[in-house]
Amino acid sequence: xxxxAGAFAxxxxxxxxxxxxxxxPEQKARMHAAFLELGRRLAKARLDxxxxxxxxHWSNFFLDNVPAVCIGxxxxxxxxxxxxMKAFPHREIAGxxxxxxxxxxxxxxxxxxxxxSHRMKLDHGFCIPxxxxxxxxxxxIVPIALNSIEPPMPSLARCYQWGGLIAKAVKSYPQHVxxxxxxxxxLSHSIGEPTMxxxxxxxxxxTIRRFSSSPDDLIGxxxxxxxxHGNGSEEVRNWLVAHGFAGGRGFELVDYLPVPAVIVxxxxxxxxx
Amino acid sequence: xxxxxxxxxxxxLQSPALASEFRxxxxxxxxxxxxxxxxxxxxxxxxxPFLAQRTNAYLLRYYFFAVGMKDDEFIRRxxxx
Numbered sequence: 001x002x003x004x005a006g007a008f009a010x011x012x013x014x015x016x017x018x019x020x021x022x023x024x025p026e027q028k029a030r031m032h033a034a035f036l037e038l039g040r041r042l043a044k045a046r047l048d049x050x051x052x053x054x055x056x057h058w059s060n061f062f063l064d065n066v067p068a069v070c071i072g073x074x075x076x077x078x079x080x081x082x083x084x085m086k087a088f089p090h091r092e093i094a095g096x097x098x099x100x101x102x103x104x105x106x107x108x109x110x111x112x113x114x115x116x117s118h119r120m121k122l123d124h125g126f127c128i129p130x131x132x133x134x135x136x137x138x139x140x141i142v143p144i145a146l147n148s149i150e151p152p153m154p155s156l157a158r159c160y161q162w163g164g165l166i167a168k169a170v171k172s173y174p175q176h177v178x179x180x181x182x183x184x185x186x187l188s189h190s191i192g193e194p195t196m197x198x199x200x201x202x203x204x205x206x207t208i209r210r211f212s213s214s215p216d217d218l219i220g221x222x223x224x225x226x227x228x229h230g231n232g233s234e235e236v237r238n239w240l241v242a243h244g245f246a247g248g249r250g251f252e253l254v255d256y257l258p259v260p261a262v263i264v265x266x267x268x269x270x271x272x273x
Numbered sequence: 274x275x276x277x278x279x280x281x282x283x284x285x286l287q288s289p290a291l292a293s294e295f296r297x298x299x300x301x302x303x304x305x306x307x308x309x310x311x312x313x314x315x316x317x318x319x320x321x322p323f324l325a326q327r328t329n330a331y332l333l334r335y336y337f338f339a340v341g342m343k344d345d346e347f348i349r350r351x352x353x354x
Binding site: 057058059062063082083149193194 | 275277280281284287289325329330331332333334335344347348351352
């Protein structure tokens with residue numbers, strides 16, 4: 001049987017690549033160390049499959065069709081399409097169709113209705129954490145594009161349930177593979193709206209604190225506070241998936257720091273699963 | 274509210290080749306989209322708040338990045354027109 005082998009979360013943001021030289025040295029060192037620490041934990045988990053949960057930043061989908069949740073079930077995924085991500089070392093990323101389709105089937109059996117893609121482009125939201133973790137080898141990637149950029153978005157409770165659903169799919173998968181989840185994005189930031197550039201450190205720290213309380217308490221807090229703390233903060237949904245995968249317990253903060261140069265409250269976490 | 278064709282223009286301008294063409298001759302590119310007069314005028318005048326009401330915030334940012342507006346200026350216009 002397959003095993004739950006790790007859950008992780010990390011921020012992303014274009015300026016982590018485009019404006020890296022503008023990040024003050026001390027913050028740069030902390031971000032670098034946090035990404036590497038997550039990479040070390042991820043390597044130690046000896047994952048065969050990594051489910052990466054991130055928003056699609058208008059790379060695969062447009063207003064013609066905005067899936068709430070799309071699972072990438074292809075044999076391979078395309079590397080990031082953004083020109084400023086061209087140095088990312090993988091132009092093609094191996095997928096795991098067998099596990100991806102098992103996850104999709106499990107979802108449908110359980111009353112979840114994801115969209116499926118057999119060929120996805122994995123944009124910076126998927127790839128920046130994988131890149132910055134400096135992994136020697138990538139596990140097979142099963143991407144989940146979870147809409148957190150175009151309202152209306154999946155409910156916070158549903159995102160948490162998705163984590164549990166992924167765990168259920170792992171436990172019912174007959175192959176001996178080790179599966180982890182990486183949620184990317186958040187914490188607070190604001191893009192293309194009048195508050196652009198704002199980082200809400202108090203909100204971020206309270207969110208982090210509530211990852212150690214009950215899921216209901218965490219979700220209630222986020223439901224109340226997200227509408228006033230920047231549109232980018234909606235990406236915390238992906239952390240909720242990782243949290244649900246870990247059964248809502250075992251959260252461990254690796255680091256958090258607001259980084260104005262990349263306009264993101266940068267968080268890094270893992271869970272004991 | 275979403276202006277589909279305005280949003281489609283912004284989405285398509287993620288292509289570096291089209292963005293380059295747009296910077297050289299915006300009218301020629303805009304002509305390929307059924308974008309009405311008021312919206313077209315707002316594009317020409319960089320009326321950020323007007324456009325912000327009609328598209329996704331990320332697409333809005335992509336557009337002004339593609340046309341070369343610095344973030345500081347973009348944020349100023351978001352707040353003050």
